[in-house]
Amino acid sequence: MAMLRAVKTAFLPRFSSLISTARSVSTLVVAEHEGGAIKGPSISAVEAAKALGDGNLISILVAGSGPSLQEAAAHAASCHPSISQVLVAYSDKFTHSLAEPWARLVHLVQQKGGYSHILAAANSFGKNILPRAAALLDVSPITDVIDISGSSQFVRPIYAGNALCTVRYTGTSPCMLTIRSTSFPVPAISADTKSNEARISQVDLSTFGEDSVGKSRYVQHTSQDTERPDLGSARIVVTGGRGLKSAENFKMIEKLAEKLGAAVGATRAAVDAGFVPNDLQVGQTGKIVAPELYMAFGVSGAIQHIAGMRDSRVIVAVNKDSDAPIFQVADYGLVGDLFEVIPELLEKLPEKK
Amino acid sequence: MKVLVAVKRVVDYAVKIRVKPDKSGVETQNVKMSMNPFCEIALEEALRIKEAGLASEVVAVSMGSAQCVDTLRTGLAMGADRGIHVEATGALYPLTVAKVLKALVEVEKPRLIIMGKQAIDDDCNQTGQMVAGLLGWPQGTFASKVLLDREKQLATVEREVDGGLETLCLDLPAVITTDLRLNQPRYATLPNIMKAKSKVIKKYTPQELNVEIKSDLEVIEVTEPPKRKAGVIVSSVDELIDKLKNEAHVI
Numbered sequence: 001m002a003m004l005r006a007v008k009t010a011f012l013p014r015f016s017s018l019i020s021t022a023r024s025v026s027t028l029v030v031a032e033h034e035g036g037a038i039k040g041p042s043i044s045a046v047e048a049a050k051a052l053g054d055g056n057l058i059s060i061l062v063a064g065s066g067p068s069l070q071e072a073a074a075h076a077a078s079c080h081p082s083i084s085q086v087l088v089a090y091s092d093k094f095t096h097s098l099a100e101p102w103a104r105l106v107h108l109v110q111q112k113g114g115y116s117h118i119l120a121a122a123n124s125f126g127k128n129i130l131p132r133a134a135a136l137l138d139v140s141p142i143t144d145v146i147d148i149s150g151s152s153q154f155v156r157p158i159y160a161g162n163a164l165c166t167v168r169y170t171g172t173s174p175c176m177l178t179i180r181s182t183s184f185p186v187p188a189i190s191a192d193t194k195s196n197e198a199r200i201s202q203v204d205l206s207t208f209g210e211d212s213v214g215k216s217r218y219v220q221h222t223s224q225d226t227e228r229p230d231l232g233s234a235r236i237v238v239t240g241g242r243g244l245k246s247a248e249n250f251k252m253i254e255k256l257a258e259k260l261g262a263a264v265g266a267t268r269a270a271v272d273a274g275f276v277p278n279d280l281q282v283g284q285t286g287k288i289v290a291p292e293l294y295m296a297f298g299v300s301g302a303i304q305h306i307a308g309m310r311d312s313r314v315i316v317a318v319n320k321d322s323d324a325p326i327f328q329v330a331d332y333g334l335v336g337d338l339f340e341v342i343p344e345l346l347e348k349l350p351e352k353k
Numbered sequence: 354m355k356v357l358v359a360v361k362r363v364v365d366y367a368v369k370i371r372v373k374p375d376k377s378g379v380e381t382q383n384v385k386m387s388m389n390p391f392c393e394i395a396l397e398e399a400l401r402i403k404e405a406g407l408a409s410e411v412v413a414v415s416m417g418s419a420q421c422v423d424t425l426r427t428g429l430a431m432g433a434d435r436g437i438h439v440e441a442t443g444a445l446y447p448l449t450v451a452k453v454l455k456a457l458v459e460v461e462k463p464r465l466i467i468m469g470k471q472a473i474d475d476d477c478n479q480t481g482q483m484v485a486g487l488l489g490w491p492q493g494t495f496a497s498k499v500l501l502d503r504e505k506q507l508a509t510v511e512r513e514v515d516g517g518l519e520t521l522c523l524d525l526p527a528v529i530t531t532d533l534r535l536n537q538p539r540y541a542t543l544p545n546i547m548k549a550k551s552k553v554i555k556k557y558t559p560q561e562l563n564v565e566i567k568s569d570l571e572v573i574e575v576t577e578p579p580k581r582k583a584g585v586i587v588s589s590v591d592e593l594i595d596k597l598k599n600e601a602h603v604i
């Protein structure tokens with residue numbers, strides 16, 4: 001008996017590690033679509049899923065109604081070479097991405113599919129739906145994952161990005177994650193995507209639980225129509241802070257952004273002062289961006305703002321206060337009056353290609 | 354109608370945190386702690402709802418160590434009617450907090466739960482959604498405006514979403530999580546701080562509420578983020594453009 005126990009303890013660790021590597025990884029990516037196409041952050045979640053393990057079978061779930069869903073399903077089938085299956089849930093319950101029906105849908109699809117992982121983008125869509133679905137499945141989700149090492153170990157920022165926490169998921173399947181899309185950029189898709197187009201299948205909604213569905217109703221959406229690139233995925237971001245002093249002056253930032261082909265960002269101070277709408281806010285409570293070039297004008301660099309842009313490749317700060325904390329993270333700092341610097345930049349910057 | 358507000362004690366938002374040398378976490382000893390800013394906004398909204406005559410009672414709830422009582426006192430000084438402290442040691446994850454809140458809902462029978470959209474320490478942004486899911490209640494997350502209709506038992510919630518604002522109509526009972534722009538929280542005045550000392554804080558343990566504290570997560574390590582290499586201060590716009598063009602190659 002004692003010998004047997006000794007054998008057990010000697011072999012069990014190796015044996016169990018064998019099991020865990022042999023256990024197949026299958027992932028469901030809950031995707032958001034608009035205008036017949038899968039949104040960029042959802043495709044980044046597919047990219048992240050690749051890191052969960054070799055031979056990961058990746059399915060993508062799209063839901064909604066109307067012809068735009070069919071287009072989105074077709075786009076999903078070819079938007080990323082790693083997708084092996086597209087699941088389509090066709091019902092007008094899902095048209096407005098309300099959390100109640102969507103969380104039920106994820107629950108239903110998980111019961112049938114038994115996925116080891118469920119992923120969504122850490123944007124307002126994913127953060128609204130995924131935790132609710134996790135509660136229905138009685139598992140703890142992991143928010144805003146920036147790095148994946150294997151099927152159960154993840155890195156995520158805490159304290160506004162001032163610390164990085166490595167966590168191991170020890171719970172039951174599925175392991176649910178929201179993915180920070182700027183940490184998983186999607187490589188340029190090769191032209192030859194037709195060859196590995198994914199299979200499209202319909203989700204059977206006959207057992208869809210109506211519990212808590214219909215208790216919330218969509219009323220309206222007001223969007224800021226903008227012709228500039230999307231803040232979350234722009235190559236260059238030009239941001240204005242309190243130093244701009246007025247909404248009128250903020251137009252200088254917009255002009256500069258136009259010249260650079262950049263997106264416009266703002267600090268909380270600029271939003272609260274009414275210079276720009278809140279969806280331009282960059283920071284812990286706004287958007288997280290990681291562009292090639294981040295230019296901050298009249299931004300002091302509060303912890304909460306730095307949290308949203310610290311992973312930018314090149315950071316430029318223009319501020320008249322040489323002690324502003326933003327200079328501690330800037331690659332290039334210019335101490336000066338932005339009301340002189342911006343016009344000079346507008347004049348001297350090369351035209352965008 | 355009773356409103357339940359969940360508040361969390363966290364490291365004050367203005368503190369520059371330090372990672373412990375043994376990488377087990379972030380230093381919280383001898384660090385200024387405060388009510389999570391989003392929770393303050395949640396409590397302020399509940400108080401405004403009560404002051405508008407739409408709610409009869411505002412109950413503040415906090416879970417964690419004994420010091421959470423300080424956070425509850427702050428909430429009572431702002432104007433909450435009474436407090437509930439669920440005393441627990443060790444890390445509480447959102448799923449556990451959501452289960453405790455669900456158990457308290459069964460005791461207190463509120464028609465509305467208001468809470469912050471995220472705690473600024475763990476930055477999870479999960480608890481509100483999870484408690485709504487467990488209760489089968491509708492959720493209005495990231496709220497920047499809340500309108501209650503007591504007659505029809507509806508809440509109209511304007512939400513901050515990517516690319517703009519979305520308005521939803523929720524049947525009560527419901528869960529609402531607050532974004533920063535919902536309101537400007539009030540300061541507690543000295544007389545109210547004194548009054549708060551005599552308000553009741555009821556104590557529970559998770560066991561009394563039949564909630565098992567378990568965790569699906571194991572923290573392996575907590576580290577500092579990579580430092581950015583020191584930058585340079587340029588002296589003119591020309592130099593800046595030159596560096597961006599020829600050194601960083603970004604324009």
